[in-house]
Amino acid sequence: MDVTPQQPPKAPGPDLAPDYAPDADWPPPGQPPPGLPPDPVSLAEPPPATMRTTLRRAAFGMVAGAVLVTGAVVAVPDDDKDAAPPVPGPVSRAMTATAAGSPASLSDLTALIGDRQKWVGTHPSDAGSWAVLGSAYVEWGRRAADPAYYTRAEQALKRSLDVRPGESGNTAAWVGLASLANARHDFVTAKKWGETVRARQPKEWSVYPELIDAYNGLGDRKSAITAVEKFTALRAGVPALGRAAEMYRDRGWREDALATAQDAANRATAPAEKTACLARLGELAWERGEPKEAVAQYGAALRIDKGHHASLAGRARALAALGRTDEALRDYQAALAKSPRPAYLLELGELYESLGLDGDSVGQYEKLRAALDAGKARGVDESLLLGRFEAAHGDADAAVEVLRAEWDRGHRSAAVADALGWALHRSGDSDGALEYAERAVDSGGQNASYAYHLGMVQRALNDYGPARRHLEEALRTNPKFSPLDAPLAQEALDAMGQPPAGGPRDMRPDPAPEPPQAPEPEPAAPAGPGPDAGQAPGGAPAPAAGPPAGQQARPSAPAQPSAGPSAAG
Numbered sequence: 001m002d003v004t005p006q007q008p009p010k011a012p013g014p015d016l017a018p019d020y021a022p023d024a025d026w027p028p029p030g031q032p033p034p035g036l037p038p039d040p041v042s043l044a045e046p047p048p049a050t051m052r053t054t055l056r057r058a059a060f061g062m063v064a065g066a067v068l069v070t071g072a073v074v075a076v077p078d079d080d081k082d083a084a085p086p087v088p089g090p091v092s093r094a095m096t097a098t099a100a101g102s103p104a105s106l107s108d109l110t111a112l113i114g115d116r117q118k119w120v121g122t123h124p125s126d127a128g129s130w131a132v133l134g135s136a137y138v139e140w141g142r143r144a145a146d147p148a149y150y151t152r153a154e155q156a157l158k159r160s161l162d163v164r165p166g167e168s169g170n171t172a173a174w175v176g177l178a179s180l181a182n183a184r185h186d187f188v189t190a191k192k193w194g195e196t197v198r199a200r201q202p203k204e205w206s207v208y209p210e211l212i213d214a215y216n217g218l219g220d221r222k223s224a225i226t227a228v229e230k231f232t233a234l235r236a237g238v239p240a241l242g243r244a245a246e247m248y249r250d251r252g253w254r255e256d257a258l259a260t261a262q263d264a265a266n267r268a269t270a271p272a273e274k275t276a277c278l279a280r281l282g283e284l285a286w287e288r289g290e291p292k293e294a295v296a297q298y299g300a301a302l303r304i305d306k307g308h309h310a311s312l313a314g315r316a317r318a319l320a321a322l323g324r325t326d327e328a329l330r331d332y333q334a335a336l337a338k339s340p341r342p343a344y345l346l347e348l349g350e351l352y353e354s355l356g357l358d359g360d361s362v363g364q365y366e367k368l369r370a371a372l373d374a375g376k377a378r379g380v381d382e383s384l385l386l387g388r389f390e391a392a393h394g395d396a397d398a399a400v401e402v403l404r405a406e407w408d409r410g411h412r413s414a415a416v417a418d419a420l421g422w423a424l425h426r427s428g429d430s431d432g433a434l435e436y437a438e439r440a441v442d443s444g445g446q447n448a449s450y451a452y453h454l455g456m457v458q459r460a461l462n463d464y465g466p467a468r469r470h471l472e473e474a475l476r477t478n479p480k481f482s483p484l485d486a487p488l489a490q491e492a493l494d495a496m497g498q499p500p501a502g503g504p505r506d507m508r509p510d511p512a513p514e515p516p517q518a519p520e521p522e523p524a525a526p527a528g529p530g531p532d533a534g535q536a537p538g539g540a541p542a543p544a545a546g547p548p549a550g551q552q553a554r555p556s557a558p559a560q561p562s563a564g565p566s567a568a569g
Helices: 051-063 090-099 106-122 127-144 148-163 171-183 187-200 205-218 221-234 238-250 254-267 271-287 291-304 309-321 325-338 342-354 358-377 383-393 396-408 414-426 430-443 448-460 464-477 485-496
Strands: none
Touching: 090 106, 106 127, 127 148, 127 171, 148 171, 171 187, 171 205, 187 205, 205 221, 205 238, 221 238, 238 254, 238 271, 254 271, 271 291, 271 309, 291 309, 309 325, 309 342, 325 342, 342 358, 342 383, 358 383, 383 396, 383 414, 396 414, 414 430, 414 448, 430 448, 448 464, 448 485, 464 485
């Protein structure tokens, strides 16, 4: 039986490594990978399996199918003795990369999808290959921002479980379903599938990246940290270092995040893996308020893969901060051509708005709404981004409704807390916003946008000392964190002016209470000179005159001990 993987034609463009094809312009933007049918392969009930097929299928299931840290899958050739070893090429590279838990290049992932599609077309009872195919569809949909592939992924993964249930050892399909739920931002479901796998196979390393994403989406920081530690213990290497760096960043440990991310980049060897590590360094530099360093890191990533959409969008962000807006617009448009993500549409629209290009910004916002609607129709929950957009550019009351529903379903990350707090503030409920804005700052690491939102909420509540402190923190963290909001943060600080002399009023001690006033002496009857002068009636000495009315009496100096007999004798 020959299962030599089928290889599509090599992508155009210069090689960056032996037999390595960059992803740029292949496949064309918005189109399925070349050679793939527009619709999923038939999902009809499979024919009864022969004993030979059953044994082969079981062997395949033990060695194939594990979702990698970025969502793609491990695909190991069929274990049958008649199987030919895979020839070097894109499918083999995808298998090697994902077996290590690293991302496969987009062109290699495309080849893997085509290979598995052809295989299950003639071997519909191969549960392992269905799981591999379904997980690869998830990753393709995620990278291309094409939610239609999530539907195909769900069908393939369910077909895998129909052939062999998860309870019978098909945990790869369960991991694939966790990856699919994360891609759709359904973190409650992702947690369910991930914890099901962990309960049965606690040493299955491939499930921990999915658990990390699910816990982060739910705002369960403690569980996310535990999952990172477990993943690192089971699968030490570049992917684990990347996850650790992100964990440190989310906790506000910037030095640890940078050192760990740099270590990952130094160790990375495969082009796709190196690209992802350099992009992470660019993101960390941007968040630290170092746009020049961010441009350099993103540029290094793009020299390896000129079509890497995350690096294109990240570099656009940093270029805009440096005032190089023409280049920023170019990179945003290139990123959207590769991956029309709603987040990129929002960023580009806000950049247009900051430049006074209102017509262009409105056009981007219309595209954003269309993209959000398309994702929703495919089961993708974009409530967070929709709420952020409505709060800033649309209906703040609608944003509150959307984000409250997101909060109530258990999605309580720092990002959701920040967005809900800002929506409440924009709708006029700054009192209600304060709790969420404070939670976002407390649990979201050193995020300039979160600090800005909290500062503006506190300013609306006339709490000027904390407001000034958080607005200054936002600008100190990243002076150009947003083309629209960073200038507003500076305007708010200027409007509040400098704090009063001596520091904020609530930082100064209360004045000491005044001592009781001495009673006013009663006026004495006029008396002429004589022996009774200076005496009160009855022979008592007259009291000393007190201070003038309205003045506080000073305590008398302590009496000094006599040094000896008076000189007067």
